[in-house]
Amino acid sequence: MFGSKGLIEIYTGDGKGKTTAALGLALRACGHGARVAIVQFMKGWAQYGELAAVKHLPNVTLVHTGRDKCIFRGDETAEDFTEASRGLKEAEKFIASGEYDLVILDEINVAIDFGLIDADDVAELIGRKPEKTEIVLTGRNAPKSLLEMADLVSEIKEIKHPYRSGVSARKGVEY
Numbered sequence: 795m796f797g798s799k800g801l802i803e804i805y806t807g808d809g810k811g812k813t814t815a816a817l818g819l820a821l822r823a824c825g826h827g828a829r830v831a832i833v834q835f836m837k838g839w840a841q842y843g844e845l846a847a848v849k850h851l852p853n854v855t856l857v858h859t860g861r862d863k864c865i866f867r868g869d870e871t872a873e874d875f876t877e878a879s880r881g882l883k884e885a886e887k888f889i890a891s892g893e894y895d896l897v898i899l900d901e902i903n904v905a906i907d908f909g910l911i912d913a914d915d916v917a918e919l920i921g922r923k924p925e926k927t928e929i930v931l932t933g934r935n936a937p938k939s940l941l942e943m944a945d946l947v948s949e950i951k952e953i954k955h956p957y958r959s960g961v962s963a964r965k966g967v968e969y
Contacts, residue, residue, distance in 0.1 A: 800895070800928040801945035802920055806903055806936035809950035810968070816898045816930045817844055820854065823928075828895035829853045831888035835881045835905040835933075836860040836874070842969050855894075857884045867908060878910035885919060892924040903933030903940070913937040 803819075805812040820830045830853060834842075838860035848854045859881035861873055881902075888897050899916075906913045917939055920929050931940060941947055963969055 798926070800923065800926050802923075802943055803928070803930045803946040803948075804903070804936050804941060804944045805930065805932045805948050805950060806934055806941075807948075807950035807952075808934055809952040810955060811950050812932040812934070813844075813900050815948070815950070816900060816932050819930060820848075820896060820898060821851070823896045824851045824854060827853070829893055830855070830896045830898070831885075831894045832856040832898040832900060833881050833885045833888070833902075834858040834860070834900040835878055835902050836865065836908075836910075837901060838862045838877065839969075841965075843966055855888070857881065859884070865908075870908060870910065874908075875910055878905045881905070882911050882915065882919070889919060889923050889927060889929070892927070894927060896928045896930070897923075898930045899932070901933040902931050903936040905933070906937055906940075907933070907935040913939050916940060917943060 805815050820832060823830055832854065834856070837858050839862045845856065845858060848856045859877040861877065865874060885897065885899055888894050902916060905911050906916060920943065923929055
């Protein structure tokens with residue numbers, strides 16, 4: 795970053811922590827004066843802690859898209875497609891500008907997996923990134939075509955999760 799070659803990173807897998815890892819990278823980059831853009835896909839709910847937190851960080855822009863509830867495969871609506879398309883357009887704007895050192899496309903892999911956006915469109919977008927821009931894609935079920943393009947792929951695997959024993963999502967930890 796900062797004059798060197800920006801890479802393409804993917805955080806995928808069925809475990810918890812993909813978004814958390816990407817936001818940790820954003821925090822680290824901010825500490826070095828980087829400009830960061832974050833586009834969240836399928837996360838229209840207004841209670842995510844990162845929405846409030848980024849207001850305290852310099853040089854970070856966050857756009858969140860999607861309905862304000864969790865959707866399941868087969869329950870997609872026209873609004874889900876519209877919101878995913880809006881997110882992709884925002885990502886295109888951030889990447890094409892060349893003004894950002896780090897662009898995070900949070901849960902974009904899930905939006906692709908649900909068919910809300912096309913993997914080929916995402917591949918074309920990240921293939922046009924400025925050389926210095928680092929791009930991170932998060933979400934389970936990353937498509938093979940994007941995995942092949944990536945310079946770094948981390949798979950987060952669930953070993954144990956408190957949901958399985960009835961613990962609900964906790965403010966400040968899961969959202």
